[in-house]
Amino acid sequence: MDAAAKKENAIEIHNLVVSFGSHRVLTDVDMQVRCGETTVILGGSGCGKSTLLRHIIGLRKPQGGRILVKNRDITTMDEDQMSTLLRKVGVVFQSSALFNSLTIGDNVALPLREHTRLEESTIQIMTRIKLDMVGLSGFEHYMPSELSGGMKKRAAFARAISMDPEILFCDEPSAGLDPIVAAGLDELIFKLKKALKMTIVVVTHEMESMYKIADRVVMLHEGKVIFSGPPEEFRVCEHPRVRQFVERRADHYGEDEIGRYARALTSES
Template sequence: MSKEAIVQVRDLVTYYGKRQILKGVNLDIYRGEILVILGRSGCGKSTLLRHLIGLLKPTSGQILIKGQDITTMNEDEMREILKKIGMLFQGAALFNSMTVGENVALPLREHTQLEDSTIQIMTRIKLDLVGLSGFENFKPSQLSGGMKKRAGLARALAMDPEILFCDEPSAGLDPVVAMGIDQLILKLKNAFKMTIVVVTHELASVFTIADRIAMLHEGEIIFQGTPEEIKKSEHPVVQQFLNREADDVEPDREKYLSSLVKP
């Protein structure tokens, strides 16, 4: 695999109010790989993702996509970058007022001068790709959770992006459907050489798809490496996560009882 970094994150620091969410994140994402950003709920992984697609601006630090810093871009420059990026949201985020077909066609209608008939064909191709042929005229509310994700993926792929970001692609899906999504993601990488960044905490899916894993903990990257390497890692937090151990909460009965008596 060529080691060309398509996304570079440099010393990314961000605050929500006074709380520091990201504490100097450094991360390279290479062309053609599937990078999984792993971490517990609330570790800042969704925040990191939202920075990568330009929805949030960091307090300090840089995010370079194909060598251009998106943190200092104006709206017009950002629009050009966004055309090369696809994003699959956790809840698919389909526009409920439009049909599935219109959802997929929207980016094409807005960003290209293509004829309507061409757009229709392209929409159909994208829906075929995710296994939703024939669902163009359904409303999102008529689809199941897994189908919504697929439709969201078709929309993310509409502009043939170079980089695809996925936020918890298998969240809320049964294992069979989740596996289907994982395989779809692998297919995209192999067939289209797409760079894919997946944020998740589902271990099963991580080891199916990941080329490389970056683990985020309390706003810092504590591990980067291949799936084999993470299994050998001796970092306690990584170990705890992989072995699914609960946090130690010492049940101090004395203290608990006395806290009930004395408010």
């Protein structure tokens, strides 16, 4: 991929505003995802990063702002246009979200069966290739409930890339997995980017996996982007919240309250 193409933005978000009822989740979010790069969206629990992801893939409509995916505004798209666009997008959900009534092979084959007119034998071969890529060859006939958490995640990756998407989204890929499996998934993401030249967006709160896979980092805090840039800059960024995140320091109000409670207890006795 040449330098000019690399500068192109796969996703652009302008002034995105999202609220649930009276609660503002995202206020004025601006960010870009460049083609062929891995962008990591960082942030603490409840900062709106999964919500942001859900909006980028069009599962919800925002209250304001624009989301451009491949230079087309998805907030004004109808269902048919969205469906066509989503064929070029893969999503790995936090809970894997495999269809429990289908085998692993059928899960991976489902998008191919529904969206393409390929021969069944071709679909079988493609399914096997995708499962090979994530290290699950031979597991076609297993049901999702028969697999471990890490294997389910891998199967979810296989399903997400079954249509050879241009953009791959991963919501907390290492959530609830042990460090070895989590590291394996980081390598898988790295490999997919290298081998398939995909644009990848990962939502996570794990610093280690961020340093391993990220080309760019976007950090969200209280519904705003507080940092955007390469990981080297992130490490030395002076923003207090970023420093707190990097140095893994807890918020202080908790301690104060516990202290006050303890004092109240001791003064009473």
